[in-house]
Amino acid sequence: MTTPTGDPIMLDRAHAEATLYRVAVCAFTHYPDKPVEEPGWTLEEDLAWCLAPLDDLPAPHLADFTGTIRTLITTPTADRQTFIRQLLALTGDDRPLDTP
16 A cells, blocks of 8 residues: 555554454454444444554545454454455564564
8 A cells, every 4th residue: 555655654563453453352242233232332433443543544545444344343254364464564564463
């Protein structure tokens, strides 16, 4: 991914890891009847929480991640590997997630 000027978009690894953690928590705790059983809960709140570490990304990229994260939260069988690779690619850091 690049900016309109062609420069690479870089994301702090800590922000990428925070996003991964938040998406995992939301996906793990989501279930179809959650809005009924937890009055006041909304998917939009979870999305906002997940996207907060990415708020410095340009709007088009943020919109892409919003759609992806929505799917990852609500679809238990969604492929998460592509999301993880895209997110980590923005950090410019090729270390695996389990490497400090």
